[in-house]
Amino acid sequence: MLEQYMNIIKYSFNPQQVGSLGVPTHTDNGFLTILQDDEYVGGLGMMNENGEFVPVDPSPGTFLVNLGDIAKAWSNGRLCNVMHRVLCKEATIRISIASFLLGPKDEVVEAAQEFVDSEHPRLYAPFNHDDYWKERLSKNLRAGEVLELLRVNI
Numbered sequence: 001m002l003e004q005y006m007n008i009i010k011y012s013f014n015p016q017q018v019g020s021l022g023v024p025t026h027t028d029n030g031f032l033t034i035l036q037d038d039e040y041v042g043g044l045g046m047m048n049e050n051g052e053f054v055p056v057d058p059s060p061g062t063f064l065v066n067l068g069d070i071a072k073a074w075s076n077g078r079l080c081n082v083m084h085r086v087l088c089k090e091a092t093i094r095i096s097i098a099s100f101l102l103g104p105k106d107e108v109v110e111a112a113q114e115f116v117d118s119e120h121p122r123l124y125a126p127f128n129h130d131d132y133w134k135e136r137l138s139k140n141l142r143a144g145e146v147l148e149l150l151r152v153n154i
């Protein structure tokens with residue numbers, strides 16, 4: 001079964017923090033994230049394919065959906081675990097609400113058979129939730145590096 005949890009994050013940015021990162025560059029660890037970002041205070045940046053951060057300006061009444069490491073592994077690399085970060089742009093309160101749909105806790109995560117064929121060989125060794133988390137937390141690998149460690153050499 002897929003697990004889900006919600007985070008309400010309140011950033012209390014002070015003047016010294018302006019220009020620094022509120023959340024360092026990372027990929028989300030689960031399958032899919034639904035984000036209700038602050039309606040007034042920007043700062044979220046998503047990395048594009050050139051490695052540049054594209055600001056996501058506040059857009060009241062919208063949700064932002066992005067995919068995490070589990071989606072990339074399950075889709076054999078077809079879906080993208082987009083890197084993102086939060087930059088402190090001004091000394092103020094910023095609130096975001098994120099709902100994380102995680103991977104299965106008790107099952108092995110591996111590419112679905114539909115995504116694996118002779119032109120798309122399996123990219124990552126199957127892994128389980130606990131091993132993934134141990135690597136991510138103990139080595140502070142929060143930007144998709146755990147998947148790279150699981151990459152199958154072909």
Ligand SMILES: O=C(O)CCC(=O)C(=O)O
Pocket residue numbers: 007009023028035037038044084085086096098
């Ligand atoms: O606060 C935000 O806008 C994003 C937070 C985030 O990326 C996360 O919690 O994974």
Ligand SMILES: [Fe+2]
Pocket residue numbers: 026027028084
């Ligand atoms: Fe995130």
